[in-house]
Amino acid sequence: xxxxxQTLALMLFSAFVAVTLGITTWVGRHRHGSAEEFYxxxxxxxxMENGFAIAxxxxxxxxxxxxxxxxxxxxxxxxxxxxxxLVAWLLVLFLVAELVRNCGRFTLADVVAxxxxxxxxxxxxxxxxxxxxxxxxxxxxxxxxxxxxxxxxRTSQAAQAWTVIAVGALMVxxxxxxxxxxxxxxxxxxxxxxxxxxxxxxxxxxxxxHGDVDRLLSTAAERSGHGTAFLAPGxxxxxxxxxxxxxxxxxxALVLGTAGLPHILSRFYTVPxxxxxxxSVIWSVGLIGGFYLMTIVLGFGAAAIVGPxxxxxxxxxxxxxxxLLALDLGGGADSTGGTVLFAVxxxxxxxxxxxxxxxxxxxxxxxxxxxxxxxxxxxxAPRGEVTVARLAAVGIGVVAIALGLLARDLNVAFLVGxxxxxxxxxxxxxxxxxxxxRGFTTRGAVWAVYGGLVxxxxxxxxSPVVSxxxxxxxxxxxxxxxxxxxxxxxxxxxxxxxxxxxxxTSPEIPDEAKHAETEVRSLTGAxxx
Amino acid sequence: MSYxxxxxxxxxxxxGESAESGPGPAAVPLARAADxxxxxxxxxxxxxxxxxxxxxxxxxxxxxFVVPGTVAFxxxxxxxxxxxTSAPGLMARPVAGAVNVAMVAGLGQFLTTFLLTWxxxxxxxxxxxxxxxxxxxxTQELTRGIGGGAR
Numbered sequence: 001x002x003x004x005x006q007t008l009a010l011m012l013f014s015a016f017v018a019v020t021l022g023i024t025t026w027v028g029r030h031r032h033g034s035a036e037e038f039y040x041x042x043x044x045x046x047x048m049e050n051g052f053a054i055a056x057x058x059x060x061x062x063x064x065x066x067x068x069x070x071x072x073x074x075x076x077x078x079x080x081x082x083x084x085x086l087v088a089w090l091l092v093l094f095l096v097a098e099l100v101r102n103c104g105r106f107t108l109a110d111v112v113a114x115x116x117x118x119x120x121x122x123x124x125x126x127x128x129x130x131x132x133x134x135x136x137x138x139x140x141x142x143x144x145x146x147x148x149x150x151x152x153x154r155t156s157q158a159a160q161a162w163t164v165i166a167v168g169a170l171m172v173x174x175x176x177x178x179x180x181x182x183x184x185x186x187x188x189x190x191x192x193x194x195x196x197x198x199x200x201x202x203x204x205x206x207x208x209x210h211g212d213v214d215r216l217l218s219t220a221a222e223r224s225g226h227g228t229a230f231l232a233p234g235x236x237x238x239x240x241x242x243x244x245x246x247x248x249x250x251x252x253a254l255v256l257g258t259a260g261l262p263h264i265l266s267r268f269y270t271v272p273x274x275x276x277x278x279x280s281v282i283w284s285v286g287l288i289g290g291f292y293l294m295t296i297v298l299g300f301g302a303a304a305i306v307g308p309x310x311x312x313x314x315x316x317x318x319x320x321x322x323x324l325l326a327l328d329l330g331g332g333a334d335s336t337g338g339t340v341l342f343a344v345x346x347x348x349x350x351x352x353x354x355x356x357x358x359x360x361x362x363x364x365x366x367x368x369x370x371x372x373x374x375x376x377x378x379x380x381a382p383r384g385e386v387t388v389a390r391l392a393a394v395g396i397g398v399v400a401i402a403l404g405l406l407a408r409d410l411n412v413a414f415l416v417g418x419x420x421x422x423x424x425x426x427x428x429x430x431x432x433x434x435x436x437x438r439g440f441t442t443r444g445a446v447w448a449v450y451g452g453l454v455x456x457x458x459x460x461x462x463s464p465v466v467s468x469x470x471x472x473x474x475x476x477x478x479x480x481x482x483x484x485x486x487x488x489x490x491x492x493x494x495x496x497x498x499x500x501x502x503x504x505t506s507p508e509i510p511d512e513a514k515h516a517e518t519e520v521r522s523l524t525g526a527x528x529x
Numbered sequence: 530m531s532y533x534x535x536x537x538x539x540x541x542x543x544x545g546e547s548a549e550s551g552p553g554p555a556a557v558p559l560a561r562a563a564d565x566x567x568x569x570x571x572x573x574x575x576x577x578x579x580x581x582x583x584x585x586x587x588x589x590x591x592x593x594f595v596v597p598g599t600v601a602f603x604x605x606x607x608x609x610x611x612x613x614t615s616a617p618g619l620m621a622r623p624v625a626g627a628v629n630v631a632m633v634a635g636l637g638q639f640l641t642t643f644l645l646t647w648x649x650x651x652x653x654x655x656x657x658x659x660x661x662x663x664x665x666x667x668t669q670e671l672t673r674g675i676g677g678g679a680r
Binding site: 079080084090093094095228238247275281282527 | 571572573575576578579584587588595598599602603606607610611613614615617620621623626627628629631638639642643645646649650653658661662664665668669672
């Protein structure tokens with residue numbers, strides 16, 4: 001990319017950073033330092049605001065750049081991957097959003113621990129929440145480094161390292177100074193920018209084909225070199241039965257995992273009522289669904305206009321498909337339009353990464369302070385807890401930067417799928433059992449969490465992503481015993497099974513009154529904060 | 530008319546609902562007959578509310594929607610993914626122009642997600658919200674005298 005692109009893109013980056021820091025300062029001026037404010041933004045966001053913020057939390061750079069690249073290179077299989085991300089929201093809407101809003105205060109562990117002996121359950125759920133967040137965070141940090149380097153054309157190691165450090169530092173500043181309120185506004189700004197950019201590009205693609213989607217698809221198929229096979233499943237996830245089973249496992253993890261992601265669940269506490277939580281989800285389903293429909297158009301558009309060979313030539317994983325498409329739609333590499341559109345896309349992608357990592361950092365610092373610290377160390381005043389949460393954000397930032405730098409040259413694409421798999425196998429069983437099963441006990445809750453978390457992590461260590469294949473983290477070693485890259489299809493049933501086993505073997509008699517309280521509160525909102 | 534109270538924000542607003550407002554949540558019996566709240570513990574209150582006909586009605590309305598709904602969309606999604614990975618021949622069959630079965634099924638997933646979201650929102654608003662809100666006030670009324678134990 002030329003110097004002109006870089007200058008403009010850097011200016012837009014800086015503008016976004018300035019705006020977000022402005023938001024953080026402005027929010028920080030009015031802060032009282034209460035837990036309510038830090039974790040839940042005072043619970044006074046409107047459903048529309050929260051809907052945009054949820055969409056902002058969920059639409060990562062991986063969707064914007066990764067999925068469009070996947071579609072540009074492999075056609076239909078990219079679409080197949082996207083569907084799971086949207087369908088997952090039905091589970092959130094039906095079984096989780098309202099009930100979690102009614103029963104909990106700040107974190108997932110609040111809901112699960114309400115009926116149980118608090119300490120062991122909080123520690124278990126807190127641990128798995130932090131694990132999910134850190135996995136997701138490292139994936140985003142590594143992505144940020146390579147992405148910015150890619151977009152700015154600076155592939156030097158130092159530039160990548162500084163990007164990772166800068167992203168980490170910014171997210172820590174947003175979270176520890178602005179808490180949930182600043183993070184939410186940053187998500188909203190980012191969601192609006194991302195959607196506006198996507199709409200503009202989609203309109204330009206459709207205009208290029210005079211609104212004829214059929215011609216767009218057939219041109220894409222033609223240029224791909226695969227013919228009609230490009231529009232049917234099988235180019236990426238076809239092949240061996242292991243690969244097919246692997247995709248089914250990934251799809252299962254995506255659909256069930258969203259409802260267990262801590263940074264998504266904590267968003268429901270920022271609105272006043274369960275009804276408002278429901279309406280936020282409805283907003284976000286509309287926004288996320290619209291966004292993914294547009295990424296499909298952009299993906300096939302990139303295949304038809306730029307061509308898969310050019311995309312692959314720029315970045316083997318296809319991550320530059322949208323920037324290249326923007327360059328072409330604006331009038332080519334040397335035109336003003338191309339330069340502007342390219343810079344806008346780069347800035348939007350950067351904003352996306354920053355906002356997503358801030359949301360995850362906030363959720364994990366809440367888990368550390370509210371669940372782990374508060375149960376390991378009994379007497380923590382609410383005021384002290386917020387201070388701990390701010391410090392935890394710094395600690396998580398340092399860990400994320402360190403892991404991001406260590407993993408800089410590794411292929412970490414599997415981490416997002418793994419984060420979803422852990423959320424689906426550890427968090428979801430504990431959450432659903434505690435909301436819907438009268439006989440669920442403390443031992444059941446603890447076993448459900450560890451019974452999903454441990455197998456998911458162990459299976460990944462034994463899988464081809466870590467060793468035994470040329471694309472592994474450690475290609476030189478071979479301790480691969482599990483054939484699939486995503487453990488979901490095994491670890492999710494194990495999590496549910498462990499929760500059931502723990503419950504039936506437990507001597508504890510479930511407390512009828514506590515169950516009644518959970519059920520009444522979850523469905524009516526009585527006693528909700 | 531607009532209420533400042535956030536509890537009232539949504540009963541008669543939102544999409545999909547215009548002049549007609551459905552069957553309404555009428556005929557939900559009261560949670561309790563008399564209030565003798567002063568000397569019961571909060572656990573008792575929740576058990577009492579849980580056993581009340583009004584609560585059972587709200588719960589069964591909720592479950593009658595979400596259980597079949599969840600089963601339906603999960604089966605439909607898993608069927609889609611399994612078909613896409615194990616029967617690519619079927620999925621590649623053309624429907625019209627460049628559009629094939631796979632494309633129709635994929636967009637169908639989007640469509641059913643939007644439809645189910647709309648149906649759930651409508652069901653909750655018309656069949657559940659008002660009764661749940663009344664139960665909420667009743668329950669909080671009952672637990673109020675008990676030294677804030679349940680709050």
